[in-house]
Amino acid sequence: MWRRIFSTSTSTSTSAPAAFTSKGKKWDALIIGGGHNGLTAAAYLARSGLSVAVLERRHLIGGAAVTEELVPGFKFSRCSYLQSLLRPSVIRELELGRHGLKLLKRNPSSFTPCLDGRYLLLGPDAELNHSEISKFSKQDAEAYPRYENQLQRFCSFMDYLLDSPTPEVSHKVLSFTDRMRDKLQKSIFWAHCFRRAIFLWQKDMVDFMDLLLSPASKVLNNWFETDVLKATLATDAVIGTMGTVHTPGSGYVLLHHVMGETDGDRGIWSYVEGGMGAVSSAISNAAREAGAHIVTNAEVAQLMINDDSGAVKGVVLADGTEVHSSVVLSNATPYRTFMELVPQSVLPEEFRCAISNLDYSSGTTKINIAVDRLPQFQCCNPSIQEAGPQHVGTIHIGSESMEEIDLSYRDALSGFPSQRPLIEMTIPSVLDKTISPPGKHVINLFVQYTPYRPSVGSWEDLAFRESFAQRCFSLIDEYAPGFSSSVIDYDMLTPVDLEREFGLTVAQVPFQWVDPHLSSSQASQLWWREHISWCNGLGFTLLNAAC
Numbered sequence: 001m002w003r004r005i006f007s008t009s010t011s012t013s014t015s016a017p018a019a020f021t022s023k024g025k026k027w028d029a030l031i032i033g034g035g036h037n038g039l040t041a042a043a044y045l046a047r048s049g050l051s052v053a054v055l056e057r058r059h060l061i062g063g064a065a066v067t068e069e070l071v072p073g074f075k076f077s078r079c080s081y082l083q084s085l086l087r088p089s090v091i092r093e094l095e096l097g098r099h100g101l102k103l104l105k106r107n108p109s110s111f112t113p114c115l116d117g118r119y120l121l122l123g124p125d126a127e128l129n130h131s132e133i134s135k136f137s138k139q140d141a142e143a144y145p146r147y148e149n150q151l152q153r154f155c156s157f158m159d160y161l162l163d164s165p166t167p168e169v170s171h172k173v174l175s176f177t178d179r180m181r182d183k184l185q186k187s188i189f190w191a192h193c194f195r196r197a198i199f200l201w202q203k204d205m206v207d208f209m210d211l212l213l214s215p216a217s218k219v220l221n222n223w224f225e226t227d228v229l230k231a232t233l234a235t236d237a238v239i240g241t242m243g244t245v246h247t248p249g250s251g252y253v254l255l256h257h258v259m260g261e262t263d264g265d266r267g268i269w270s271y272v273e274g275g276m277g278a279v280s281s282a283i284s285n286a287a288r289e290a291g292a293h294i295v296t297n298a299e300v301a302q303l304m305i306n307d308d309s310g311a312v313k314g315v316v317l318a319d320g321t322e323v324h325s326s327v328v329l330s331n332a333t334p335y336r337t338f339m340e341l342v343p344q345s346v347l348p349e350e351f352r353c354a355i356s357n358l359d360y361s362s363g364t365t366k367i368n369i370a371v372d373r374l375p376q377f378q379c380c381n382p383s384i385q386e387a388g389p390q391h392v393g394t395i396h397i398g399s400e401s402m403e404e405i406d407l408s409y410r411d412a413l414s415g416f417p418s419q420r421p422l423i424e425m426t427i428p429s430v431l432d433k434t435i436s437p438p439g440k441h442v443i444n445l446f447v448q449y450t451p452y453r454p455s456v457g458s459w460e461d462l463a464f465r466e467s468f469a470q471r472c473f474s475l476i477d478e479y480a481p482g483f484s485s486s487v488i489d490y491d492m493l494t495p496v497d498l499e500r501e502f503g504l505t506v507a508q509v510p511f512q513w514v515d516p517h518l519s520s521s522q523a524s525q526l527w528w529r530e531h532i533s534w535c536n537g538l539g540f541t542l543l544n545a546a547c
């Protein structure tokens, strides 16, 4: 089964009124894409008094933060399914609570069942963590709070970077006053960074650098001895990537996933009542209240550039409609924006080369499932049918050791969907009663690794897709017998579907560190900017006269 029924959604949408394209209308700013970052930009710009239009290619807003009712009565967060990285300042300033955002904290936050009958629960409760880890190793139970404290200190360091505009290198010829202002702003930024670095002691600073650059396996092996604990923590280091626990830099991905918070509680991920579309819906409500105009079914085909000045003057939609503005922000990926939407002749070759070398590879498949009962894990008490602590947080299937994660990565590296995929299972309907009929549940499977182009077979082939989905269900059956028979229906998004349906860039672009136009420091700078803008709640590309 591969469902494609677009019936209802919790994200409201608006279609184009005549005023939107009326002759001579010039907007102060246009935003390509109504993902949650595009909507956030729209809300802030509209609040500052500018006339803003958001142009979204899909029939509904939200991008990858979306809720869709694909099976009647079951509302799926089709891509993104957990919240913590949206910056608290954005939640506060846009008053997202008033606009309908309700976060449901998870405690415990993770559960890892083992085939030998043991399991590991972890969460915000220090006593629970100690007793759970002690089942495997007393030494690890003692080390765990120290590990968490160190990550907290690193996160505090990162907070400033996430909440500040990154210093830009301007290619424009600046006046003397603007040059001085620019220097002052950069000095303030670096002074703040330096002050924060001093507050991290020298050992912490060395460990911080090590975490950013090392493989997660090295970091976790330094701290702990228990396989299941290391594997549970290591999934945060590989999630969404086409990398393994031994990939240099995976330590940073680990940090990235503990940087967030829910209502001030660091590292706590929450479900969103109504699904992730409710985040986009709340932001769009704030944007609309401030006067922003949001248009769906409006795919931007190209930017219009002034031949003489090289400045942007608006966009052309896929249906040929021209929309005018001298400021355009793009919520599409940098690859789509600069390689597909901006006319190639206006960009410097070096810049295009840098963009084309961004690594977008991801071996992620998302499977959204409607089930008629909760999975009963053999390592808990399977005769009790009600929801227990094992159902509340992220359930790690197929990751009892870091070697297991690495093996499943290696399959995909050779071009095959993993034999024993790495699965992060969540059951939001345990806490959110608004997304499924009573007694029935919505299950998200975030699955790795699935190559974009398998060596044998194709994601276009229904039987090939179905056999991979069944492989995932059978793996879950090993831990929770009978799971497969609880499946009512499901929706499966492979890397190819994510690209086609949501406009993401997923294709495996090889990352060339040695490149005639791009030094490794430039490449890593781009990598950093890419990853930091991903999570700062305002990740977009601004195209204006500098284009």
Ligand SMILES: Cc1cc2nc3c(=O)[nH]c(=O)nc-3n(C[C@H](O)[C@H](O)[C@H](O)COP(=O)(O)OP(=O)(O)OC[C@H]3O[C@@H](n4cnc5c(N)ncnc54)[C@H](O)[C@@H]3O)c2cc1C
Pocket (backbone or CB within 6 Å): 032, 033, 034, 035, 036, 037, 038, 055, 056, 057, 058, 061, 062, 063, 064, 065, 078, 079, 080, 081, 082, 083, 084, 085, 298, 299, 300, 301, 331, 332, 333, 336, 341, 364, 365, 366, 498, 502, 503, 504, 534, 539
């Ligand atoms: C399967 C999956 C699971 C994830 N899980 C999580 C999670 O649990 N928690 C988390 O924090 N993050 C998660 N993420 C990441 C998160 O979803 C993204 O970081 C976030 O959605 C990015 O938001 P955005 O607004 O920047 O871009 P997007 O959500 O990608 O939005 C971009 C928008 O631009 C539109 N667009 C593109 N091109 C055009 C065009 N030419 N014209 C008009 N519109 C256009 C697209 O249709 C889309 O609506 C997940 C991602 C995926 C793919």
